[in-house]
Amino acid sequence: MAQQLLQEKLTCAICLELYQDPVTLSCGHNFCADCIRDWLRSRVECPECRELCPARAELRRNVALSDVVAVVRAEPPAAGPDPGPDPDPGPDPDPGARCPLHGRPLELFCRTEGRCVCSACTVGDCRLHERVLLDAERREREAQLRATLEVTRQQATQAESQLQGLQQRSSQIQSSACNLASMVSGKFSRLLQALEMRHIKALQAIEVAKTQALAQAQEEEQRLRGHLEATAAFDRWTQDLLEQSDDRTFVQGSQLLAPPGPLGPLTPPQWDADQQLDGLKEFLNQLCGLLLDNGDPHGAPAEAADLGPPETPDALALVPSPVCPLRRKLWQNYRNLTFDPGSANRHLYLSRQDQRVEHRREPRGLVEPGSFELWQVQCAQSFQSGRHYWEVHTSNHLVTLGVAYPDLARHKLGPYTDNIGRGPSSWGLCVQEDSAQAWHNGEVQRLRGVPGKLLGVDLDLTSGCLTFYSLEPETQCLHTFHAIFTQPLHPVFWLLEGRTLTLCHRPEARLPPGLQEEASGLS
Structure with missing residues (x-):
């Protein structure tokens, strides 16, 4: 048994025979001189440990190992008792762990063929293939x-x-x-x-x-x-x-x-058939214009939170409401207003016959001497007596609407971006994201509820009342100012960047007798 074990230790891993003129590599493994030279012609690693060998490595003869091999070759095989007929070895506990051709343990893996091989396979079929240790x-x-x-x-x-x-x-x-x-x-x-x-x-x-x-x-x-x-x-x-x-x-x-x-x-x-159709044509033309209006192609950029197209004013502001008696009563004093181009701030653009204003980031080139330095615009009409009502449609929150005396300052006063309601000569309603505020003489009153986009303003100069209404989804009073108005009042508006405000017109709106000269330009 000891002799057999010694012969296995003295066997070349390439030719599987006793060493012939054994040499030692730098990694310490030994091989037959001819076997390893033939191996290194196409590879640069050790056949056993796969350690790289230097190019043209010097192969030194292992003298001690050569003497041991010579002794083993000269010693006759040991005689032992007759073992008799081979006993039945029984089933192999792990038949897949040995090479089916050579019966040796499958210790290597042939990457070229993609299978496990034994050391004997490396001398024959897989001699020139890429091989690695199985555990590696x-x-x-x-x-x-x-x-x-x-x-x-x-x-x-x-x-x-x-x-x-x-x-x-x-x-x-x-x-x-x-x-x-x-x-x-x-x-x-x-x-x-x-x-x-x-x-x-x-x-x-x-x-x-x-x-x-x-x-x-x-x-x-x-x-x-x-x-x-x-x-x-x-x-x-x-x-x-x-x-x-x-x-x-x-x-x-x-x-x-x-x-x-x-x-x-x-x-x-x-x-006169044409006369009968004039009012209807005007109504239908304005209604179709509102429904088909897609906005100015040079309009302000859409807001980040707003992913849809610009909203058009509510077309129902032009037609009688079948549900609200209060609003129908207010329409008895309806006034069709227009913006005063000479008062518009350079960032405010007027369109649709001065009935619509839009705040854009890019300023206009030329502005009138009397225009607002603030983001404001006032109407061309003013009122000094009687009762008057108008409606506006806003594209979004953060707008202010109100009335002011003619001496309202055109330049900025204080830290505010508007001056509607900041002094004694103006009254305003500021519509914010989640609430509304009533301003006059620098004093603010926070209001309950969130106004809609369609708003109404009722100015009763006889009784000294200024009332703001939210018209969507139903008509409700937001706030009423009580004052003695001593000068003509102009409707005035403030808009944040990207907002649009439209003055709603009603075809049947007419001025009461005696106000033609006082409120010029009304239709």
Whole structure:
């Protein structure tokens, strides 16, 4: 047994025979001189430990090992007792752990063929292949698998996070779509109701005009028929008189016969189809303009929190509301206002016949000498007596609307960006993100509730009341100022960057008698 073990230790790992002229590498392993030289012609590592060998490494003969090999070769094999017939070795406890060709342990891995091999395979089939120790191959592959596993786990975590985000986004889209559909349905429902009311009103106006014109025509027709009858009677009487043979009778009859009076000019019925359609055309044109308006292509950039297109003013501000008696009552004093271009700050751009103002980041080149240095603009109209009402539509919060005396300062005073309500000559309502504030003479009063985008202003100079209303979703009073107004009042507005404000017009709005000179330019 000892001799067999000694022979295994003296066996070359390349040729699997006893060493022939053994040499030693720098790593300490020994091989036959011819075997290792042949090996190093195509490789640079040790066949056993895979340590790199220096190029053209000097191979020194192992004298001691050569002497031991010579002794083993000269010693006869030891005789032992006859073991008799080979006993049944029984089943191999690990049949896959040995080479099926050579019966040796599978200690190496052939990377070229991708399989486990024994040391004997390295001399034959896998002699020129890339081989590594089996445990080294395992360590390398374990590291690769662990790295791959970590990457897949990170990908799974990322996929789960993306899935949750996608589900949340889908839920938000569904909720937003439902809210948008509900809002659009409500808008169109109210718009259809308003259009139906306008339709009925237009038909009624046509019917009234037709009745008046036909009555006038019937009156003229009766006058003409009466004249024709009188003319026919005169013709008959004259003919009978001319046929009278008695001179006395003729003379007496001619004195009694009087012709009908002159017919006079004919008065045609007052009917003008274009006049009947003028109000309706104006209403429909303004309504279509509001619905189809996509905003100025050079408008201000959209806000970060705002991902949709710019909002158009509420078209229902132009048509009668079927639900709010208070608002219909306020419309009795409705005034169509326009902005004064000469007062607009250089960052404020007017459009739609001076009915719309927009705050942009880029300033205008030329400004009027009397324009506001603040982000403000006032209306061209002013009021000194009577009662007046107007409505405005804002694109978003952070706007201020109010009224002011003509001496309102055009330049900045104090730390504020507006001066509406900051002094004794102006009164204002500041609409913020989550509330509203009433300002006058530098004093503020915080109001409850959040106003809508459609707002109304009622100025009653007779009773000294200035009232602000929120008109969406229903008409509600926000605040009322009580004061004695001693000078004409101009409507005035302040806008934050990116905001848009529109003066709503009503086609049937008219000035009361006596205010034509006082409030110039109203339609």
